[in-house]
Amino acid sequence: MSAMKIDIRSFLLACVVVSASFCSSVWAQGEVDRATELGRSGNWADAKQVLRPVLNTPAYQTNGRAWFVMGFIHKELHKSTGEFGSDAPERLEAIACLQRAMQLGMNPTDRAVAIEAMDFLSRSYFREAIGMVEGFTWGSTEEIKALYGRYEALEMSLNPTKDLAHQRSDLSRYLGQAHAMLLESESPRPSAELKAIFEAAIGHYGDALKGNPNDYAAQYNLAITLYNEGVRKLKRIDHETSMFELMEIQDGCIDLFERALNPMQAAHAQQPNRLETLKGLMTLHYALSQKAESDAYRAQIEQILGNR
Amino acid sequence: MHAASDELSARQASPSFWTRERTVLVRRKEHCGQATWKSSGLARCFIAALICCMYGIDLPSLQAQSQLTHTNTLDESDTRSITKANFLFHFAASNEWPAQCMEGPFRLAIIGNPSLHAILSDKYAMKSIGLQSLEVLGFEDVASLESAPFVHVIYCEESGAKLQQVADAIANAPVLLISDASDGLQNGALINFVSVNNRIRFEINSEEAAKRDLLIGNRILSWAVK
Known part of the structure; x- marks a missing residue:
């Protein structure tokens, strides 16, 4: 008799547990469905209000679809608000939710969409990095690197075997070029800032060549940046420059011209008939008072132009 | 929800990812009315083609010159x-x-x-x-x-x-x-x-x-x- 009582109690307890779990699941799914419906009609902010507050409750913590829907809502909010920057909150939330959803598991359709959404978010970081390089301003390097870092981290999470060395190298080359263009701009800058920009340009080209030693553009641009820096120093010479200063400036310039020679020769070795490198070598040897070498490159240029 | 995934396109392995993404960026700027002739490759190609037609210039030579725009410029001071x-x-x-x-x-x-x-x-x-x-x-x-x-x-x-x-x-x-x-x-x-x-x-x-x-x-x- 007492055994029977225990069985009935156990049965009732099991019923309570199962029904509570069922109700919780149905209710939980209800929030997800409501948020999905709101999302379908474009009410992403309302959808967020519905789902976000309950997402960390026990009913949702392990619900992959709920995190997937939340991630998608954050992604759409990121797009609609036009936020930008490596720390844009909606984008970061979208990535965190989608990554969690993938860890928890989803049906194949949701999983495919989640991957596409992460791909889109990853590219959005990349595009922002490109945009900042194109409209480059001094001091924005760290943010560009942060944006690229987020892109790279996301790409690697999607495909851990992906080789991003060339893209990293491209970014460094573009950063080098952006810095070099600042040096060539007319706007006046303090000499310490100019020095820092020049050093940064050289550093970025160096990074680009570490990632891709055969990058023609990085070799050529590095040589030009070094050479042009020397010319800028020379152009500061005027009637107030003493003989001693002239000798010092000349030493500094020749050092830069000599440093420029190696990358220019490396670029030339890759594309021996390219006029810009031939002209670069002709100019560099002339600046180094190496007339015979300069004349030899001049002759090559004339020969190429004569054959056209 | 799937319909909202809109611009997502199939990922393709490409060595010129940077260029491709940059093109998307330029197109977006054009869409927003921010594109300049300088930044629009399409516009440059159009002008180049127009000049070629007008003066009978070979297109390859212009393309060769356009490569220079991607590089820093040599200071030609003596x-x-x-x-x-x-x-x-x-x-x-x-x-x-x-x-x-x-x-x-x-x-x-x-x-x-x-x-x-x-x-x-x-x-x-x-x-x-x-x-x-x-x-x-x-x-x-x-x-x-x-x-x-x-x-x-x-x-x-x-x-x-x-x-x-x-x-x-x-x-x-x-x-x-x-x-x-x-x-x-x-x-x-x-x-x-x-x-x-x-x-x-x-x-x-x-x-x-x-x-x-x-x-x-x-x-x-x-x-x-x-």
Whole structure:
């Protein structure tokens, strides 16, 4: 008799547990469905209000679809608000939710969409990095690197075997070029800032060549940046420059011209008939008072132009 | 929800990912009305094609030029002339001429180097050489120097017989003849530019200068290589 009582109690307890779990699941799914419906009609902010507050409750913590829907809502909010920057909150939330959803598991359709959404978010970081390089301003390097870092981290999470060395190298080359263009701009800058920009340009080209030693553009641009820096120093010479200063400036310039020679020769070795490198070598040897070498490159240029 | 995944496109392995994403960026800017002709590759191609049609230019050559827009631009300033110009100014300012030459303008003539003449005219003309004002004259060749007034300093780009011709023309006059030739001092120059460790330096024939009543300054002598 007492055994029977225990069985009935156990049965009732099991019923309570199962029904509570069922109700919780149905209710939980209800929030997800409501948020999905709101999302379908474009009410992403309302959808967020519905789902976000309950997402960390026990009913949702392990619900992959709920995190997937939340991630998608954050992604759409990121797009609609036009936020930008490596720390844009909606984008970061979208990535965190989608990554969690993938860890928890989803049906194949949701999983495919989640991957596409992460791909889109990853590219959005990349595009922002490109945009900042194109409209480059001094001091924005760290943010560009942060944006690229987020892109790279996301790409690697999607495909851990992906080789991003060339893209990293491209970014460094573009950063080098952006810095070099600042040096060539007319706007006046303090000499310490100019020095820092020049050093940064050289550093970025160096990074680009570490990632891709055969990058023609990085070799050529590095040589030009070094050479042009020397010319800028020379152009500061005027009637107030003493003989001693002239000798010092000349030493500094020749050092830069000599440093420029190696990358220019490396670029030339890759594309021996390219006029810009031939002209670069002709100019560099002339600046180094190496007339015979300069004349030899001049002759090559004339020969190429004569054959056209 | 799937419909909202809109612009997501299939991922393709491509070596030119940067270029592809940049194109998307440019298109977006165009869509937002932010595109400029400079940033739009499409517009550049259109203009290039238009120019090609108008002038019958081969498209490949224009494409080759457009590669340059992706690189930094070589500064084409004449570096040797910038350095030489300052040397010449010091040679004018640091030596001493006889008293009869210290009236009127101080004349510096350049033969055969238009770029050096342009730099001197731009940066040093009218500057003071003692109590005199520096006047910079430019000549195409040795022959055209004959009609010139007295000059204190001549820089001659020529070498060999032509340099000797200039030296003969000024004979024993207090004129500082400067050259940039391996045989400069042998052919009558008093100062000759030489290359030492890729740098521009100079050598002096101080005995000949003394014969012409020119006193080479100590500062100049101290930097000479011989």
